Amino acid sequence: MLNRSSFTTLVVGVFIVYVVHTCWVMYGIVYTKPCESHSDNCIKPYLSKRPKLQLSVYTTTRTSISAENNVDLVLNVDNFDVESRFERTVNVTVPKKTRNNGTLYAYIFLHHAGVLPWHDGKQVHIVSPLTTYMVPKPEEVNLITGGSGTQ
Structure with a gap:
């Protein structure tokens, strides 16, 4: 026990x-x-050092890009300040593939100034579709009159 x-x-x-x-x-x-403050074991915010940043906006018809092939630079802002308000109107040339019911994507990169975004290991980006593919609707036929109808 x-x-x-x-x-x-x-x-x-x-x-x-x-x-x-x-x-x-x-x-x-x-x-x-x-x-x-003087310890190297601490994680410090990246933006506290005020690095020189660049904003680059590219358009392409591809869903993913790995290099600068088949992309068009539509906006480039040197010395971009992430703490200030930013608004720009940009004209974009729509490629023929997009006009033929394709999708056009915008890739927005924030990266070190003077470095291409795909060569910068600390870049951040977002992808947004500017246009979307629209499935064609079949033509409607009126079975009584035999004519095509549009609604």
């Missing part, structure tokens, strides 16, 4: 240590130690 009691005590003790350790880890996640 004494042997069984010591095993139960051991299991309960291990469980209590596990619960205390879990609580300590959760406390460490919620209440983090403030970062010392």
Whole structure:
């Protein structure tokens, strides 16, 4: 009986240590130690160093691009400030493939100034369709009169 009691005590003790350790880890996640300014172990915001950034907008008919092939540069802004309001009107030449019911995509890149976006490892981008492919509707035929109807 004494042997069984010591095993139960051991299991309960291990469980209590596990619960205390879990609580300590959760406390460490919620209440983090403030970062010392001259420590190299701290993660610092990338934009706090005020890097020279460039905004580039490209258009293409492809869903993904890997290099500068088949893309058209429509907007390039040097010394782009991410903290200021920015609005531009841009004229885009619509390619023949898009006019024949294709999709035209805009690739907006934010990257280091003077470096092409696909050569910059820290670039960020977003892809947005400017036009979309529209499925052709079949012509409607009126079975009573035999004529085609448009609605």
